[in-house]
Amino acid sequence: MGYRVAVVGATGAVGREILKTLAERDFPVSEVVALASGRSAGAEISFGEKTVLKVRDLERFDFTGVDVALFSPGAAVSAIHAPRAAAAGCLVIDNTSQFRMEPGVPLVVPEVNPHAIAKRPKKGIIANPNCSTIQMVVALHPLHDIAKVKRVVVATYQAVSGAGKEAMDELWSQTRAVFVNDPPVVEQFTKPIAFNVIPHIDRFMDDGATKEEWKMAVETRKILDPDIQVVATCVRVPVMIGHAEAVHVEFERPITERQAREALRDAPGITVLDTRDDGGYATPLEIAGEDAVFVSRIRRDPTVPNGLAFWCVADNLRKGAALNAVQIAEEVHRNGVLKAGGG
Known part of the structure; x- marks a missing residue:
């Protein structure tokens, strides 16, 4: 069984690298949703070698039923939409600076402190550190x-x-x-x-x-x-x-x-x-x-x-951003924190 995954900021340099990394590492997905600002809605973006995704408008998107969302849209956008996604039951992995030093939000590099995500954080958000x-x-x-x-x-x-x-x-x-x-x-x-x-x-x-x-x-x-x-x-x-x-x-x-x-x-x-x-x-x-x-x-x-x-x-686009975020997703999949169909 795969996960329903959203990539927020999908048209940016890091967002594109996240999509590429998810595909290369064969992360278990049932569906991938590419999200960006309204001006990018309708654009097409690649996921792997054979799949093309149509970008959807973040402002209008309902995160209900999404298992994990990898955010890289800028701190101001994450401040609004990451809590909204988490409230809908989605586990958020945020690549911006918005939540890194917030109490109760794990700040994770999987090679260093994977124990920080041994259980699902109460706020539903895991932060990716600075590159x-x-x-x-x-x-x-x-x-x-x-x-x-x-x-x-x-x-x-x-x-x-x-x-x-x-x-x-x-x-x-x-x-x-x-x-x-x-x-x-x-x-x-x-x-x-x-x-x-x-x-x-x-x-x-x-x-x-x-x-x-x-x-x-x-x-x-x-x-x-x-x-x-x-x-x-x-x-x-x-x-x-x-x-x-x-x-x-x-x-x-x-x-x-x-x-x-x-x-x-x-x-x-x-x-x-x-x-x-x-x-x-x-x-x-x-x-x-x-x-x-x-x-x-x-x-x-x-x-x-x-x-x-x-x-x-x-x-910096791979280990400094996209790869680290995907590795966090892999870690929560491996340790059972992430469950398909239920966050």
Whole structure:
């Protein structure tokens, strides 16, 4: 028996990736409903190689009888429609920032804290973490089990696809403008992104951090350990797909490079590519479309007691968003939380 599944925000970059991932992983479905705003209603979108779905209007859709809905329409839209879906008996897996830090809403990375969804949450909503948080905690988790992470200093190098299709279009159009000597049109970012890096993702907060940097800190504590201290600098770079992070970790107990490398190799969802040769590391260009979090440049950090540094890269549309959401659906299917025909 399959589930009746709704994908909300189906016409966006993440929504399309969710549909693709559901099909590729053969998630048990009896019906898939593609939902988006009224202006996209009637459009056609692919589900797998043979099925074409007609997009339906989210505003008019009745979630009664839908078993699970994977949301990625933007926080403001999720704020309205995710509770509506949950009230109709649908289990919501929300990819936006709207519910992540809300009490009673599990924030889940299946390789790290699947126990958080051992039972159906009372609010009927499970949150997908921020894309940068996901790949970092996947890499930190096996190391935390060995030596207990005390403090993390991270700089991110985030692809424009994390800001949506319009941002990807802006990078393309600005890059083309440079070569034909046209002025770049800036709409999605605060400064030109082509041939540039911008140390500003989301809005600024009172302490000088951006909301994206705050998310990485509070989400890491909620998922992995409330005692971990995190300071992040989040940077947008002119890359289409794939977030990269330079991570420096201080542990409570000693841990060697060899221990770290072995633990990472044995951990689910991680590929270690670290040969200390020219090209012996992962970059966003080569990992686009891959499911794993790639870890490279594992080395000692001599500036702090029990310190290690590493580089990690992941496809932000897959593991950073769509894949993680589908893995959550697979987990609640596996543990019996999700039941077809009854939520």
